[in-house]
Amino acid sequence: MLITRRFEFDAGHRIPNHESHCRHLHGHRYVLEVTLRGEPVTQAGRSDEGMVLDFSAVKTLVQRALIEEWDHAFLAYRGDQLLLDALERIPDHKTVLLDAVPTAENLARIAYETLEPRFAALYGERLCLARVRLYETPNCWADYPAG
Secondary structure, three states: OEEEEEEEEEEEEOOOOOOOHHHOOEEEEEEEEEEEEEOOEOOOOOOOEOOOOOHHHHHHHHHHHHHHHHOOEEEEEOOOHHHHHHHHOOOOOOEEEEOOOOOHHHHHHHHHHHHHHHHHHHHOOOEEEEEEEEEEEOOEEEEEOOO
16 A cells, blocks of 8 residues: 655755756745555554554654755755855855755655665565655656656
């Protein structure tokens, strides 16, 4: 069975080598969907009976591992020195340095790679992170892993 929890956060970014508008500083109201695969708990009397995982547990893990860091931050590619020099001049600016250009595709992959070991450590083989879907706009998104 698959379950999905949706999160929203605001963040800025730029795609430094993009040939169009995305090379400029801008932001998005991102939507992150975290999908887990597992079987519902069958032990009678447990508070999570019938659930793959309580949605509040999904929320807590994802908020702490990712959303708190990315929300209202500027997601910056570590190799974008021009941008980093400018952001460095802003006192107490919330900048998240990434090892990849912050495209929807790369952010979806980074989110998955951040969350997957945390779910694995807490829940072992009982459930797994099946997919992360990151919406950059209501009409544009990336899934990781694909398929």
